[in-house]
Amino acid sequence: MNTSNLARLASIVGLSVDWTDAHGHLQTVSDQALRKLLAALGYPAESETDINASLERATEERDQALTGPLIITVAGDPCPLGDRFHRFSRCQITTEQGECIDTKLDYRACLVEPLPIGYHQLQIADHHLTLAVTPPHCQSVDSLAGEPHSRLWGLSAQLYSLRRENDGGVGDTLALQHLASRAAVYGADALAISPVHAMFTGLAEQYSPYSPSNRSLFNALHSAPEQVLGRAAVEQATRDCNLEEQMALLESRPLVDWAGVSEARLRLLRRLYDNLVAEQSELLVNFHSFCAEGGSALHQHACFEALHAHLHDEQGTQDWRQWPAAYRDPASETVRRFAREHEDEIGFHLFCQWLMARCLEQTQNASRAAGMRIGLITDLAVGADPRGSMAWSRQGELLRSVTVGAPPDILNTQGQNWGVAAFSPQGLQRHGYTAFIEMLQANLAHAGGVRIDHVMGLQRLWVIPEGASPAEGAYLNYPFADLMRLLALESWRNQALIIGEDLGTVSGGLREALAKNNLLGMRVLLFEQTEGGDFILPNQWPTNALATTTTHDLPTINGWFQGNDISWRHRLGQRSDSEARTDMQHRNCERNALSKALKIAGHCTADITSPENQLEACIGFIGCSPAPLVMLPLEDAMGIGEQPNLPGPPGGHPNWRRRWSESAEHMLDIPTVQRRLRRLALSRQASRTKASAGVDLRPAPAAQE
Structure with a gap:
């Protein structure tokens, strides 16, 4: 077989045959893996005849994609x-x-x-x-703040974890509004939240916010209907559905009971929808206007939801790819007939989207009115479930038979398969980037910014054939320049900040390209170490990335010092006894290195072994960095030891379920929390003062000995 033709086919399709791993070693995708991946992408390559035919078709499709219906140019x-x-x-x-x-x-x-x-x-x-x-680049923090060297700070929160009275067992937009209003009082300018993407209605076991059904629509379980419909209407509907006791029980639990919450919330929302339709109020006019303006993405999602429930009940399938052929095509006459015959059910799902959109809008308006200069920062997951609404409705723009993950690296020696579908590079171009633009506009419609999970996916993604191991994948390249320009356009149109999660294996030049486009990267305290194991002092952190103590996938500061993540992995069997001991020995070295850095930077003059001193010192440490924006996770603001999510095999750890015992309205007023927020606000003020004065207070080299 002519291997040069195989490599040529891979190149035309957009696959990289050669790549550099996390150790800096050059790797080459095997011919066998390449043929398997090309077949999954729709280009058979088992024989020379296959390759030649695929080459001809791939070349034609590439040329067609390059002359798609959208032309992108810089003003x-x-x-x-x-x-x-x-x-x-x-x-x-x-x-x-x-x-x-x-x-x-x-x-x-x-x-x-x-x-x-x-x-x-x-x-x-x-x-x-x-x-x-x-525009030539995205909006910067300073342009949105209206001043140079603004040095803003904010909090990041898992939306589902927030608590308020009568919330029915899961965090919602009213609890979020309470938290935003209180955070603004302490000087916060932003509140980043976990993804609010649409999930699978009625499938409570699918609740990871990073495996959504659709990234362009919303999860209505997080709506607070009283924000739009009024408290009296919600209380009456709750009584009519006999939900008082059930919702009180759900509310009392320390973990989110997703099955119970879903069942109760959907019953309540259905009654509220029926009441809205019956009342013929001005709100109904607003709802109809929303539906008329929603476009195909909205209506196809509502149709998918109704179809998914109907075919799940009738045939037991949860995957649209296994539906009868006529239902797999959103434009088929069979689907149109189903929509006409189930107009009320589709109307209910449209109502759920309207309600959540209006709730987010009110929450963002309230955060800005309270004094936040950015307000909500939404989270954009790296992909969507291939069984879901986005994959069904945007088949020409998503890859169907591959999933996204990561190659083997230092932390994950077997690689990772996240089980989500990604955009097709050529599909995006052929369709004028419609799905990508819709997704950006939806996530920025009621927010002051968006965090893009695994921002490296704008340049390339590690794609894996279905059923294969992550090691059998390869990097698929994307039209990076076009995607960056569209990000800049939507940033300008929405006056919003764009943040890219650039943690992990980052290709050379990517961070420089992000910075040139005013797209903020991320720097995490626990990762900011030199090759020798020393922690990088805050004044040496970059000015083009936000700073944070930790993320939802990492231990909290208290949990890190205590080794809670190591204990969890050992308890769940992810690490053996000897591996756990080695992990703890390494953590002890890291603890000593961080304690040393905290002292050198002048953030811990008291007992460094005190958990509270350690936590406050870490907060002051990142606050004094030159980062234009510092985000403090709510878990560290509250000083807890457990993290929201422990990546790895499912089971054992309560991922995406932990709830706060304190109400969102009052949790920041706890004296220890107030003290931590004041520490952050003062350190941000000190950083701003130094930047404005042009003062360089780097320690002398001898101070680091």
Whole structure:
């Protein structure tokens, strides 16, 4: 077999045959793994005949993708169109603002007409295209704050964990509003939250927020109906459904009972929907307007939800890929007939989306009114469940037979398979990036920023054939420049901050590219170590990344010092006795190194062995960094030892279920919590003062001995 043709096919499809692992060693994807992956992507490569046929088709599809219906250009730059049209061709442009412009291409076949930032309609002869005119980069923290060296800070919270009176057993947008209002009092400018993506309605066992059904719609279980419909309406509906005792029981539990919450919430929401339709109020007019403006993504999601429930009850299947063929196509007459026959059920799912959108809108407005300069920061998961609504409704833009993960690395020697589907690079281009834009707009519609999980996926993703091990995957490359420009456009349109989670294996030059585009990276205290094991002092942290103590997948500061994560992994059988002892010995070395750094930086002059002193010192440590934004996880603000999620095989650890015993309205007013927030606010003020004065207070080299 001609292996050069195999490599050529891989290159045209976008696969990298060679890659550098976490140890810095060059690796090559085997021919066998490459053939398996190419077949999963739809390009058979078992024989020379297969490869030649796939080469011809892949080349044709690549060329078609490069001339998709969306043209992306930076404002002020000439827009070359010579690959599509002749020079001096006449053009008609209708701007997003409604202005009509008649012009023509110049002698280079470039469009040079100055256009405002936005999405505009371009017509040349009988060709209709969309022209995205983007700013050169995303909004920065300083531009959003309205001052240089702003040095903002905020909190990050797991939405499901928040508690308020009569919440029915899970955190919701009203509890979030309470927390945001109190955080603003202490000087917080942002509140980052766990993903609020749409899950599978009625499938309570699927509750990880990072394995959603659809990243462009919302999880209505987190809505607080009283924010929109009023408390009296919700209390009456609760009584009508006889839910008082059940919801009180769910509320009393220390962990989220997702099955119980889902069943009770859906009954309540259904009654509220029926009441809204019956009352014919102004809210119903608002609901209908929302539905009319929602576009195909909204209506297809509602149809999927109704279909999923119907076919699950009828056939027991949870995967749309196993539905009867006529139901697998969202545009089929069978699906349209189902929608007509189940109009009320689809209306209910539209209502759930309307309610959650309005709740998020009110919460963001309240956070800004309380004084936050950014407000909510949403979380965008790296992919969606291949069985879900997004994969069904956007089949041309998502990869169907591969999942996303990570190659073997230092921490995960077998690699990782996250079990989620990703966008198809060429599919995005062929469809004008519709699904990507919809996703960004949905997640920024009611927020001041978005955190992109595994931001490296804008450049490349490790894709794995279904049923294969992570080691049999390869990197698939994405149209990075286009995606970055669209991020900048949506950042500008929404006046929002874009944050990229760039932890793990990062290819060379990516962080520089993110910084150039004003896209904030992330630096985590527990990871900021030199190769020799010393912790990097705060004044040496970068100015183009937010700073935080930990993340939802890592131990809290108290938990890290105590080795709780090591104990959990040993208890669950993920680590043997000898491995756990080695892990704890390594942690002891890390503890000593961090304690040394805290002392050198002047953040712990008292007893360094005191858990409270250690925690406060760590908070002051990141606060004094030059990071434009510092985010303190609520778990560290509260000083607890347990983390929200322990990555690894499922079972044993209560991932995505822990709830706070304190109410969101009052938890920040606990004296120890107040003291930690004051420590952070003062350290941020000190960092801002130093930056404004241009003072360099780096310790002398001898101080680090």
